[in-house]
Amino acid sequence: xxxxxxxxxxxxxxxxxxxxxxxxxxxxxxxxxxxxxxxxxxxxxxxxxxxxxxxxxxxxxxxxxxxxxxxxxxxxxxxxxxxxxxxxxxxxxxxxxxxxxxxxxxxxxxxxxxxxxxxxxxxxxxxxxxxxxxxxxxxxxxxxxxxxxxxxxxxxxxxxxxxxxxxxxxxxxxxxxxxxxxxxxxxxxxxxxxxxxxxxxxxxxxxxxxxxxxxxxxxxxxxxxxxxxxxxxxxxxxxxxxxxxxxxxxxxxxxxxxxxxxxxxxxxxxxxxxxxx
Amino acid sequence: xxxxxxxxxxxxxxxxxxxxxxxxxxxxxxxxxxxxxxxxxxxxxxxxxxxxxxxxxxxxxxxxxxxxxxxxxxxxxxxxxxxxxxxxxxxxxxxxxxxxxxxxxxxxxxxxxxxxxxxxxxxxxxxxxxxxxxxxxxxxxxxxxxxxxxxxxxxxxxxxxxxxxxxxxxxxxxxxxxxxxxxxxxxxxxxxxxxxxxxxxxxxxxxxxxxxxxxxxxxxxxxxxxxxxxxxxxxxxxxxxxxxxxxxxxxxxxxxxxxxxxxxxxxxxxxxxxxxxxxxxxxxxxxxxxxxxxxxxxxxxxxxxxxxxxxxxxxxxxxxxxxxxxxxxxxxxxxxxxxxxxxxxxxxxxxxxxxxxxxxxxxxxxxxxxxxxxxxxxxxxxxxxxxxxxxxxxxxxxxxxxxxxxxxxxxxxxxxxxxxxxxxxxxxxxxxxxxxxxxxxxxxxx
Numbered sequence: 221x222x223x224x225x226x227x228x229x230x231x232x233x234x235x236x237x238x239x240x241x242x243x244x245x246x247x248x249x250x251x252x253x254x255x256x257x258x259x260x261x262x263x264x265x266x267x268x269x270x271x272x273x274x275x276x277x278x279x280x281x282x283x284x285x286x287x288x289x290x291x292x293x294x295x296x297x298x299x300x301x302x303x304x305x306x307x308x309x310x311x312x313x314x315x316x317x318x319x320x321x322x323x324x325x326x327x328x329x330x331x332x333x334x335x336x337x338x339x340x341x342x343x344x345x346x347x348x349x350x351x352x353x354x355x356x357x358x359x360x361x362x363x364x365x366x367x368x369x370x371x372x373x374x375x376x377x378x379x380x381x382x383x384x385x386x387x388x389x390x391x392x393x394x395x396x397x398x399x400x401x402x403x404x405x406x407x408x409x410x411x412x413x414x415x416x417x418x419x420x421x422x423x424x425x426x427x428x429x430x431x432x433x434x435x436x437x438x439x440x441x442x443x444x445x446x447x448x449x450x451x452x453x454x455x456x457x458x459x460x461x462x463x464x465x466x467x468x469x470x471x472x473x474x475x476x477x478x479x480x481x482x483x484x485x486x487x488x489x490x491x492x493x494x495x496x497x
Numbered sequence: 498x499x500x501x502x503x504x505x506x507x508x509x510x511x512x513x514x515x516x517x518x519x520x521x522x523x524x525x526x527x528x529x530x531x532x533x534x535x536x537x538x539x540x541x542x543x544x545x546x547x548x549x550x551x552x553x554x555x556x557x558x559x560x561x562x563x564x565x566x567x568x569x570x571x572x573x574x575x576x577x578x579x580x581x582x583x584x585x586x587x588x589x590x591x592x593x594x595x596x597x598x599x600x601x602x603x604x605x606x607x608x609x610x611x612x613x614x615x616x617x618x619x620x621x622x623x624x625x626x627x628x629x630x631x632x633x634x635x636x637x638x639x640x641x642x643x644x645x646x647x648x649x650x651x652x653x654x655x656x657x658x659x660x661x662x663x664x665x666x667x668x669x670x671x672x673x674x675x676x677x678x679x680x681x682x683x684x685x686x687x688x689x690x691x692x693x694x695x696x697x698x699x700x701x702x703x704x705x706x707x708x709x710x711x712x713x714x715x716x717x718x719x720x721x722x723x724x725x726x727x728x729x730x731x732x733x734x735x736x737x738x739x740x741x742x743x744x745x746x747x748x749x750x751x752x753x754x755x756x757x758x759x760x761x762x763x764x765x766x767x768x769x770x771x772x773x774x775x776x777x778x779x780x781x782x783x784x785x786x787x788x789x790x791x792x793x794x795x796x797x798x799x800x801x802x803x804x805x806x807x808x809x810x811x812x813x814x815x816x817x818x819x820x821x822x823x824x825x826x827x828x829x830x831x832x833x834x835x836x837x838x839x840x841x842x843x844x845x846x847x848x849x850x851x852x853x854x855x856x857x858x859x860x861x862x863x864x865x866x867x868x869x870x871x872x873x874x875x876x877x878x879x880x881x882x883x884x885x886x887x888x889x890x891x892x893x894x895x896x897x898x899x900x901x902x903x904x905x906x907x908x909x910x911x912x913x914x915x916x917x918x919x920x921x922x923x924x925x926x927x928x929x930x931x932x933x934x935x936x937x938x939x940x941x942x943x
Contacts, residue, residue, distance in 0.1 A: 273815065304817030311815050319808035321938030322801075323923045323931075329798075330805040333818050336798035343826075346797040347790070365927065377927045382937035400816055 224286045226251045226404055226436040227272070232281035234267050241267040243460045245281070249404070249453070252434040254426065256447045258471075259457035260480055265440045266314060268457070269408055271296070272438070273311045274303035285309065287403060305334050310402035312393045314409045314440075320382025324373055324392055327381050328364035331399035336360055367395040371425065387418035391425060398429065404436045405429065411443040419443055423450050448472065456480065526573040533569035537562055580912060608875050615781060619774040629773045633780055633845065635885045637838055640784040642865040642877040644834030647791055649863065650872035651800065652827035653807030653941015655712045658699070658719025659862050662692040662832040664726060664854035666839025671739040671849050672732065681745040685840050692836025693829040695722075700828035704821055719859050727851045738850025744772065745779060745844045776845050783841055787834045788874055794830070796924045803827050804872075804924075807941035868909060870916025871940065879917050883909075 225248035234242040242264040249255040257265050270276040272283055272295060283295040285307050293307045303309050319327050329336070339356030340346025346353045368374045371391040376384060381392060390410060397405055410426070411419045423446050429435050430450075441447045447454065447468070454471040456464040458480040464471055471477055542562040548554040615636075622628040641663065648656045669688040673679045679687075703714045726733045733739065744752065750759050752772040760767035794800040802823045805813050813820055843849050861884065869880030887905065891898045913919060919935035 275811075275814075300814040301817050301819050304815055305819070313812070313815070317809050317812040317815070319805050319812065321808055321921055321933055322804060323926065323933070325925055325927055326801060326804075326923055329925055330801050330813075330818070331816050333798050333802050333805075333816060340797055340799075343794070343797055343799045347793055361925065361927075378923065378929055378931050380933040380937045396816070 224251075225249055226286055227438065228284045228286070229268070229272070230282045230284070232268065232271060232283060233279045234264070234271055234276060235279045241460055242271070242278075242457075245457070245460070245462050247455045247462060247465060249436055249438050251286075251436055252430060253452040254430050254437045254439065254450050255453045255455065256451040257438065257440045257455050257457065258442070258444075258447055259463075262459075263457040263480075264460040265457055266408060267460075269311065269406055269438075269440060272303075273309055273406055274298055274300045285404065304400055304402075308401065308403045309406060310397035310400045310404070311406040312390075312397050312408055312410060314412065316386075316389050316393055318381040318389055318393055318396070320380065322381060323378050324368060324381050324384065325361070325364055325377045327392060327396050328367055328399045329360055331396045332360045332363065334400075363399060367399055370428070371395050372421075387414050387421075390414060390418075391422065394425065394429075398433075398435070402435060404438060407437065407439040407441075409440055409442060411441055411446045414443075419446050422446065426450055522574055522577045525577055526570045529573040530566050530570040533566050534562070537565050541565055576908075576911075611875075611878065619777050623770065623774075626770065626773065629770070629777060631886065631889055633773070633777050635882055636777070636780040636784050637842060637845075638862065638865060638881040638885050639878050640780065640787050640838045640841075641835060641862045642869065642881050643784065643787045643791060643874060644831050644838065645862050645866050646831075646869075646872065646874070646877050647794070647803070647834070648827050648831035649866050649941075650877075651791075651795065651807065652803040652824065653871075653939065654824065654827060655708065655715070655941070656828075656831070657712050657716040657856075657859055657863065658722075659715075659831070659835055660854045660856070660858040661699070661719040661722035662696060662835030663839040663842065663858065664722055664851075665692045665695050665832075666836030667843040667849050667854070668726060668733060668739070668839075669836065670840035671742045671843045674743045674844075675739060675741060678743075680749070681743070681840070681844055682748070685837060688840035689833040689836040692839065693833040696828040696830075696832025697825050699832075700825040704824055716856065716859075719854075719856060723851050723854050726854070733851075736851060738848055738852075739843075740848040742843050742847050742849065744847065745775070747775065776841075780841055780845075783837050787837070790830075790834075791874065799823070799826060801924055808939045864906075868906070868916055870913075870918040870920075870935070872921055872938070873916065873918035876916050876918030883917075 227249040229248065230246050232242055232245045233240070245264075245268060247255075247257075257268060259265055267276065271278045274295065277299070278296050281296070285293045285295050287293065287308075295303060295307055295309070298307060304311075319330060322330070336353075336356060337343070340353045341350070365374065365377070368377050371388075371394070373384070373388055373392060373395075376388070381389065384392060390413075394405075394407065394410060397407075407426075411422055414422060426437060426439075427450055430437055439447075439451075451468055454465060454468055455462060456471055456474070456477045463476045463480055464474045466474070542557060542559055543555055544558055545553055545555040615632075618632050619629060622632070641659070644662075645656065645659045648654050648659070666688040669691045670681070670684045673684045673687060674681070699715065699718050703711055706714055727735055729735070746752065747759055750762060751757060752759050752775050754767045755761070758767065760771060795804070802813065802818050803826075805816075805818065806820060806823055806827075810820055813823070842853070846853075865880045865884050866877055868884065869876030869878070888898075888902060891901050894901055909917070915935035915938075920932040921935070921938045922932055923930050
């Protein structure tokens with residue numbers, strides 16, 4: 221295993237017409253750790269995500285993904301589905317994007333599309349029902365079942381995803397992303413709209429993914445209780461720029477971060493902090 | 498036979514939202530009657546005509562007006578009551594549970610029962626040429642419906658030019674058979690492959706289009722194919738069509754009155770019905786092949802990807818699914834079945850011309866798919882039976898045929914807005930396959 225970070229973003233810039241959404245952003249996400257990207261609304265976090273996962277083509281800069289075997293992939297050159305297929309970067313969405321008319325199990329089976337496609341001989345062998353495909357399908361169902369158990373949705377495997385409770389849908393989306401067997405999991409506000417109990421179980425799930433499977437996680441999150449509890453490393457953005465980074469403790473005490481969140485000057489924020497302490 | 502049963506697991510859900518009382522129904526009927534009164538007051542209530550000297554004469558027909566308004570009043574009460582009984586949305590089920598149970602039991606055996614009946618049709622109606630011809634026509638549309646169902650129902654891509662592939666298949670067989678003398682069984686796969694190729698050709702330019710835009714481009718594609726056939730006189734014979742298309746043979750044995758014919762070989766008396774029965778079983782086999790392949794494909798990763806594409810294309814891309822090839826395979830698969838059906842059409846008719854491949858055919862096949870319930874195999878078969886069979890059933894009504902037929906369509910869409918069979922059967926399950934309500938299943942963005 222190489223000591224390089226799993227993901228290194230170097231001077232990433234994204235412009236939409238005259239608007240600079242992300243400017244010269246550089247950060248890295250360490251292997252098998254949880255890196256959080258935080259910042260006030262409109263800071264450009266989701267834009268960074270869309271650049272990393274290939275939904276946007278960055279205007280400038282480099283995004284490098286370092287696989288365990290030392291292979292380096294330039295993500296800014298791959299587009300959409302290849303990032304998930306070849307680079308093994310999976311993502312979830314701010315507004316849940318499950319397949320609502322398909323069952324929870326089917327959602328997880330669709331996630332294993334590329335593995336199953338190969339096993340089915342690109343449909344032709346699967347059509348005649350070769351045993352190798354049947355074995356592959358059994359393995360896929362086993363993996364899906366495993367994930368359904370992990371997210372406590374085993375009993376609802378055959379229910380339509382659209383019928384699940386909101387919190388369950390969030391967890392199912394994460395499980396679906398994990399079924400693509402990614403090296404880097406990108407989560408866009410996974411705790412949005414969850415209550416305290418659901419947030420806690422989400423934190424538990426993410427920590428188990430990090431510790432048991434060693435998958436690196438990059439997440440955008442507004443819920444600071446989740447961010448501070450599970451993150452190893454935090455990058456703070458505001459107005460398209462990186463304003464701070466470090467451990468949760470370092471970031472929490474950074475006056476620039478507080479200023480950005482309160483919408484106040486740095487001096488004022490310092491004054492607030494001093495008066496508190 | 499097992500293939501059909503999977504689609505028929507019907508679960509009738511009882512939805513209790515609000516009970517529409519008598520005042521509501523009466524109010525609705527009254528409003529309907531008012532609208533009818535305003536509409537028909539001048540159209541029916543007053544009749545004008547030119548008198549003998551060219552002056553305007555007029556007289557009133559309030560009796561007729563009153564009966565029309567009364568009809569609308571009574572009719573809307575009946576419709577509302579029916580809607581509450583049968584309608585799936587927003588109304589309490591007034592049908593007792595026992596009836597519902599027997600209905601769902603009926604639903605489960607409907608597919609196999611239909612199949613058995615279809616197999617026996619030539620035996621039962623052996624002497625009724627008209628019914629056999631009608632059955633062949635219905636089966637052709639069942640096959641076309643099942644083919645288009647892959648594109649529209651599963652992948653959610655609205656295709657208004659499906660008839661183009663039907664035409665490609667028909668002309669492929671007609672031209673190959675008349676020019677090179679190739680047999681039906683050689684030409685059939687070729688016709689399917691050619692149609693699939695054209696499906697891919699259509700697919701490429703429309704990959705980025707969605708919804709209305711996709712519909713318009715596919716519509717144009719259908720017309721282009723027809724116009725090319727019409728104008729490429731050297732190859733296709735233009736408006737004169739292709740005639741003398743060879744009839745299919747039973748693996749080389751012709752079904753005619755000759756000494757080599759099947760009847761002579763079997764030592765039975767020749768009858769033209771033999772060929773009709775053969776054609777019937779041929780199209781039945783082709784349709785069942787389509788059905789079998791579609792049901793298989795739905796359970797393979799490609800089929801799941803089609804349905805996932807219909808549900809959410811962005812999510813598909815995030816999961817590493819190549820949406821381009823997924824869409825193209827859907828177009829190609831649907832087109833291939835259209836091509837098979839086209840080859841059958843050519844061999845059955847013996848003569849084809851561009852007139853058989855107008856937009857109306859595309860619209861009819863699409864109507865069958867939508868009416869049947871997008872994605873449901875049994876639903877599409879029932880819809881084809883209703884549309885084609887029903888159309889023939891109303892033949893006695895002559896001028897009013899289209900009116901009655903149109904009204905029947907509207908009524909079906911009011912009662913069953915998501916088609917005859919609106920729910921979706923899951924492709925894989927752990928414990929129990931539960932039908933998924935049509936409210937959750939997306940229609941696709943095109």
